[in-house]
Amino acid sequence: MDISTTLSATPVDDSRLAGILANPGFGQFFTDHMLTVEWTPEQGWHDARITPYGPIAMDPATAVLHYAQETFEGMKAYRRDDGSVWTFRPEENAKRMIRSSRRLAFPELPVEDFVQAVDALVTVDEHWVPENGGEKSLYLRPFMFASEVFLGVRPAQHVTFMVIASPAGAYFKGGVKPVSLWLTHDYTRAGRGGMGAAKTGGNYASSLVAQQEATAHGCDQVVFLDSQEGRYVEELGGMNLYFVFDDGRIVTPETGTILEGITRASIIELAGKLGHQVEERRLSIDEWREGVSSGAITEIFACGTAAVVTPVGTLRSAEGDVPAPPATDVTMRVRQNLVDVQFGRAEDTFGWMHRVV
Known part of the structure; x- marks a missing residue:
């Protein structure tokens, strides 16, 4: 060109x-x-x-x-x-x-x-x-x-x-902080066959009223469920989600109706190298609640270009609050490894970085 x-x-x-x-x-x-x-x-x-x-x-x-x-x-x-x-x-x-x-x-x-x-x-x-x-x-x-x-x-x-x-500037000033989440039942981002996997302004416009709802409840971000059954966790208004289990597995919602994040895909590769089995599958809101309650889910984090990786704090909804899981060890390890590659502080064994100047 x-x-x-x-x-x-x-x-x-x-x-x-x-x-x-x-x-x-x-x-x-x-x-x-x-x-x-x-x-x-x-x-x-x-x-x-x-x-x-x-x-x-x-x-x-x-x-x-x-x-x-x-x-x-x-x-x-x-x-x-x-x-x-x-x-x-x-x-x-x-x-x-x-x-x-x-x-x-x-x-x-x-x-x-x-x-x-x-x-x-x-x-x-x-x-x-x-x-x-x-x-x-x-x-x-x-x-x-x-x-x-x-x-x-x-x-x-x-x-x-x-x-x-x-x-x-840095997304977090003064250190990485957990984001609080609001679970919306009134709004969804996309249905199967829709534009959920496309990075288009309409998807973000449709999330704004739900984000207003989250803000009104004192939360940083909104969580969307699937449009068909209203049971399965999809993504946040602008970030993908990951769930760390007590056996070392990491689960992230499968694609199809959610954005195929570049950071999301990179974490799948990186987590595998760090010794974690990563599953892309449907995860229900009930599994989220029960997993945190039983201790089966030990960490939850969100990812995206702006924040890179951030721990997830309390989940709030009309049904009550789900507290943040107690640990952030895997979350912060994944984050540090990814940021170190991006800024050249660690060897780029994946071939991810592209030199411009």
């Missing part, structure tokens, strides 16, 4: 950038540039360009505004002690975007073009990647949307792919 570059005439100055990187938060500040690629049936993917970051001019009849034909990815770039910059399994993000594209009736952006596009933006804005330490990183948001101007219900004939970037 040929990518043209037009550098910003007014980049953020060094003093301002230093202040941003000292306390970046999450999704509050954006780098000096963005990447854009267009697609039409006649030309395929074309006009790849890096330009100064700024607003997008959009017609009121642009298809994405009416029919939500959109997908996105979330990933990070990490700086190591030697100054080099790496991304974590970008090919897997590219493959997942292809799967999401198929579900959303989008053209498929080839894996090599996806990785090249992300690399190109990171290279141009490399000075925005925070120094190693404190789990700071550069969050990367590739996304694709229906940019054709029309009001008919059909797949768009003009599609735009973009990448933007935002420095991110």
Whole structure:
């Protein structure tokens, strides 16, 4: 893919950038540039360009505004002690975007073009990647949307792919803390045959009212059950779940209606190397309650790109509270091993890391 570059005439100055990187938060500040690629049936993917970051001019009849034909990815770039910059399994993000594209009736952006596009933006804005330490990183948001101007219900004939970037601070300030959960019975994320496995904005929009419900009950995150029987644990509003049993087994809900998280898949491999048998299967809310009560479930943790791995605390619901399991040993071991690979503090025996700069 040929990518043209037009550098910003007014980049953020060094003093301002230093202040941003000292306390970046999450999704509050954006780098000096963005990447854009267009697609039409006649030309395929074309006009790849890096330009100064700024607003997008959009017609009121642009298809994405009416029919939500959109997908996105979330990933990070990490700086190591030697100054080099790496991304974590970008090919897997590219493959997942292809799967999401198929579900959303989008053209498929080839894996090599996806990785090249992300690399190109990171290279141009490399000075925005925070120094190693404190789990700071550069969050990367590739996304694709229906940019054709029309009001008919059909797949768009003009599609735009973009990448933007935002420095991110550590998810946990002052140390990793358990997240409290609210179990919703009123809302579900997706049914079989729906869009649950696609990384598309509609899935997240549907979770917001349930997240409001969780917040109203003093909880950090919401837990969704399956839509068919309302018995089986699926995932949180933005994270996958894992259950550690007293015999060393680790269970995670099977895919099909949940997002196939990159962190989730990596933990399956990592946990196996650490000596744990990992099962992907259905796990009911009753098994959760009874397992914690009997001591059979010794730890529960959630995972995702932003938090990496976090212990799960109390589960609250209309039926009463389920306390947090007492241990976090496996959780923290998995977390530390994964973070050490991402930041280059441990050998990457899986071949997960991709050098950009």
